[in-house]
Amino acid sequence: MIAIVDYGAGNLNSVKKAFTWLGFTVSVTTQPEVVAAADKIVLPGVGHFSALAALTQTGLANAVLTGLRSHKPFLGICLGMQWLFEGSEEAHDIAGAGILPGVCAKFPTAVKVPHVGWNSLATKPSSRLLRGLTEHPFVYYTHSFYAPVVDSTTAESAYGPRFSAVVERDNIFGVQFHPEKSGEAGLSILRAFCEMPPC
Amino acid sequence: MLTKRIIACLDMDEGRVVKGVRFENLRDAGDPVECARAHARDGADEIVLLDISATHQGRSMLLEAVCRVARCLFIPFTVGGGIRQLSDAVAVFDAGADKIAINSAAVRDPELISKIAARFGSQAVVVAIDARRTNGAFEVFVAGGRVPAGRNAIQWAQEAASRGAGEILLTSMDRDGTRSGFDCELVRLVSRAVPIPVIASGGAGSAADFIDVFRDGSADAALAASIFHFGIQSIADLKQELHAANLPMRWPC
Numbered sequence: 008m009i010a011i012v013d014y015g016a017g018n019l020n021s022v023k024k025a026f027t028w029l030g031f032t033v034s035v036t037t038q039p040e041v042v043a044a045a046d047k048i049v050l051p052g053v054g055h056f057s058a059l060a061a062l063t064q065t066g067l068a069n070a071v072l073t074g075l076r077s078h079k080p081f082l083g084i085c086l087g088m089q090w091l092f093e094g095s096e097e098a099h100d101i102a103g104a105g106i107l108p109g110v111c112a113k114f115p116t117a118v119k120v121p122h123v124g125w126n127s128l129a130t131k132p133s134s135r136l137l138r139g140l141t142e143h144p145f146v147y148y149t150h151s152f153y154a155p156v157v158d159s160t161t162a163e164s165a166y167g168p169r170f171s172a173v174v175e176r177d178n179i180f181g182v183q184f185h186p187e188k189s190g191e192a193g194l195s196i197l198r199a200f201c202e203m204p205p206c
Numbered sequence: 207m208l209t210k211r212i213i214a215c216l217d218m219d220e221g222r223v224v225k226g227v228r229f230e231n232l233r234d235a236g237d238p239v240e241c242a243r244a245h246a247r248d249g250a251d252e253i254v255l256l257d258i259s260a261t262h263q264g265r266s267m268l269l270e271a272v273c274r275v276a277r278c279l280f281i282p283f284t285v286g287g288g289i290r291q292l293s294d295a296v297a298v299f300d301a302g303a304d305k306i307a308i309n310s311a312a313v314r315d316p317e318l319i320s321k322i323a324a325r326f327g328s329q330a331v332v333v334a335i336d337a338r339r340t341n342g343a344f345e346v347f348v349a350g351g352r353v354p355a356g357r358n359a360i361q362w363a364q365e366a367a368s369r370g371a372g373e374i375l376l377t378s379m380d381r382d383g384t385r386s387g388f389d390c391e392l393v394r395l396v397s398r399a400v401p402i403p404v405i406a407s408g409g410a411g412s413a414a415d416f417i418d419v420f421r422d423g424s425a426d427a428a429l430a431a432s433i434f435h436f437g438i439q440s441i442a443d444l445k446q447e448l449h450a451a452n453l454p455m456r457w458p459c
Contacts, residue, residue, distance in 0.1 A: 018299050018304070018326060018330070020276070020299070020300070020302055021276070021302070021304055024276065024277065024302065025280060028277075028278075028280070053327045053329060053330075054326075054327040055327075116401075119401055119402060119403055119426065120401060120402075121328065121329055121372060121402070121403075122208065123329065123372065123373060123403050123426070124208050124209060124210075124211050124251070124403070124426065124427070125208070125209045125211065125251055125456040126207065126208045126209065127207060127209075145209065145456040145459055147281065147282060149329040149372070150329075165207065166208055187280065188280065188281060188282050188304065189280070189281075190246070190280055190281050190459065191280075191459075193280060194280055
């Protein structure tokens with residue numbers, strides 16, 4: 008079972024619907040015990056970085072971190088990916104998980120913010136999540152803050168600055184875009200995650 | 207590179223997709239689920255479903271159609287028509303919409319924009335503006351284009367953005383359904399006045415019209431309905447032409 012962690016940040020319907028369409032069993036949950044019992048963990052989220060405060064308050068952050076340490080495959084989507092970093096300029100008082108180095112920053116005023124629409128990826132051959140896709144697939148974004156390019160970045164996009172589109176480290180995966188809204192390319196990414204063996 | 211979006215709009219009346227000219231003389235164009243899936247397969251970057259008769263009828267028909275479309279659609283899906291209060295928006299999101307479009311209700315109660323944005327995020331709030339040239343300026347019309355709102359379209363777009371709208375869906379009533387080209391002047395004025403993306407609507411007739419509105423009108427996205435439904439222009443052919451004209455497109459997709 009794949010646990011989709013519900014900490015109150017936005018609408019989780021479309022994430023659930025995409026996994027269900029692919030034939031995988033998911034449970035949208037607010038309960039740390041359900042997260043602990045899952046084989047894989049998905050942390051979605053749209054909106055403000057401060058929404059992640061609820062993750063800690065509800066005990067869900069601990070359940071997710073325990074899962075990560077026991078090598079369960081983890082996928083952070085949008086805000087869920089940003090959570091892997093140290094923090095965000097969007098909410099200085101809220102700490103991220105600090106698994107990846109760096110702080111998320113706001114797009115410069117030279118471009119329209121939010122970054123909304125389909126942008127292409129520049130993919131590294133080592134990516135496991137993007138296996139089977141073209142080198143520059145298009146994916147759907149909607150966000151105002153971006154994560155820096157780091158060693159674990161396996162695909163990047165550019166909108167003004169270049170930023171992390173996909174991060175992968177051992178059992179930990181993150182995507183800044185919305186795979187559940189990215190057509191066939193997005194469904195392929197979700198399928199690759201679902202079929203990822205435990206590390 | 208961020209691409210320019212091509213958005214297919216389904217105007218729905220009594221559960222069927224319809225299309226009129228200048229908001230009148232409706233013609234049947236099919237079932238919403240079949241239309242949405244066909245457009246997605248053809249390369250649409252996004253689907254908008256507008257219930258054009260929602261103000262006169264109940265909401266159940268819309269919600270049922272939203273559910274059916276959302277189940278099999280994996281590209282962004284925006285729903286509008288008859289959303290008057292936060293609870294209406296909640297029901298439409300629950301039915302599977304990714305974004306809601308509000309028009310008349312936002313003019314009447316601009317606070318509604320901030321309320322929905324606070325709950326679901328700005329990225330989920332599209333403010334739709336129907337504008338018509340009146341005495342050398344662009345005036346906002348509400349209630350499906352029937353009632354002048356006494357507001358300037360550019361100023362209203364700025365206010366909507368400052369209250370938390372994530373995108374502006376800007377329809378030229380003068381061009382709607384005429385296939386005579388987008389109103390590039392209107393689109394350019396609004397696009398340069400707001401910091402958020404602007405979707406141009408009304409008047410799409412040919413690939414050249416899309417090139418004009420992206421280049422000359424500074425549009426971030428362009429929406430069309432009738433030319434796609436009646437097979438006058440396939441989205442795939444359109445995107446291929448725009449791609450060949452060096453506009454950033456999600457193509458092939």
